[in-house]
Amino acid sequence: GQNIDQPTEMTATEGAIVQINCTYQTSGFNGLFWYQQHAGEAPTFLSYNVLDGLEEKGRFSSFLSRSKGYSYLLLKELQMKDSASYLCAVTTDKLIFGTGTRLQVFP
Amino acid sequence: GAVVSQHPSWVICKSGTSVKIECRSLDFQATTMFWYRQFPKQSLMLMATSNEGSKATYEQGVEKDKFLINHASLTLSTLTVTSAHPEDSSFYICSARRDRGTGVWDSNQPQHFGDGTRLSIL
Numbered sequence: 001g002q003n004i005d006q007p008t009e010m011t012a013t014e015g016a017i018v019q020i021n022c023t024y025q026t027s028g029f030n031g032l033f034w035y036q037q038h039a040g041e042a043p044t045f046l047s048y049n050v051l052d053g054l055e056e057k058g059r060f061s062s063f064l065s066r067s068k069g070y071s072y073l074l075l076k077e078l079q080m081k082d083s084a085s086y087l088c089a090v091t092t093d094k095l096i097f098g099t100g101t102r103l104q105v106f107p
Numbered sequence: 108g109a110v111v112s113q114h115p116s117w118v119i120c121k122s123g124t125s126v127k128i129e130c131r132s133l134d135f136q137a138t139t140m141f142w143y144r145q146f147p148k149q150s151l152m153l154m155a156t157s158n159e160g161s162k163a164t165y166e167q168g169v170e171k172d173k174f175l176i177n178h179a180s181l182t183l184s185t186l187t188v189t190s191a192h193p194e195d196s197s198f199y200i201c202s203a204r205r206d207r208g209t210g211v212w213d214s215n216q217p218q219h220f221g222d223g224t225r226l227s228i229l
Contacts, residue, residue, distance in 0.1 A: 033217060042200055042220040043151070087150055095141065095218055100150035
């Protein structure tokens with residue numbers, strides 16, 4: 001089976017740093033994506049990891065450990081607009097989404 | 108950049124009606140497109156993989172006779188919810204990934220999503 005797990009909800013303060021974890025057990029692995037989704041909207045692409053290590057892109061960074069089946073998304077200098085759901089997705093022969101994490105940023 | 112257009116964005120109809128949703132890749136070819144369903148406060152659940160020129164591949168538990176998929180060209184896939192009932196009310200989203208040029212989609216490229224269709228069955 002395919003299992004991709006994330007914490008259901010997280011809260012953080014504006015200006016802080018938050019780490020959203022994702023663990024996966026899938027039959028096959030080509031890479032791992034992170035998407036952001038605001039309520040009622042389609043997901044938007046944030047990052048992609050295929051090799052182990054950290055990928056940095058502005059305020060957002062994503063880490064992957066294939067041997068551990070683990071990834072995290074790191075958000076720095078949080079802003080109110082970062083309040084959204086964050087979806088971890090593993091690509092095999094198709095793209096399978098994790099359970100999603102709803103992040104709420106407070107002033 | 109690549110754009111995927113999904114239409115309609117919002118549908119309200121009576122129980123028993125069939126509803127067709129279109130997904131178009133506007134500036135790239137997509138041999139493979141994907142259809143997802145999302146219930147409130149839940150993640151995206153893959154329903155089926157739409158393949159141009161061949162039958163769609165459905166995920167376990169998804170009724171193929173209920174959710175008809177047609178991928179008639181390299182830029183268009185349609186999902187028809189037949190005889191829709193209130194339990195079919197959901198947010199339906201399609202996605203596509205640019206072909207690698209060999210008619211095979213590249214799993215290393217991000218999928219581009221349509222804006223979604225909110226379906227409400229009364």
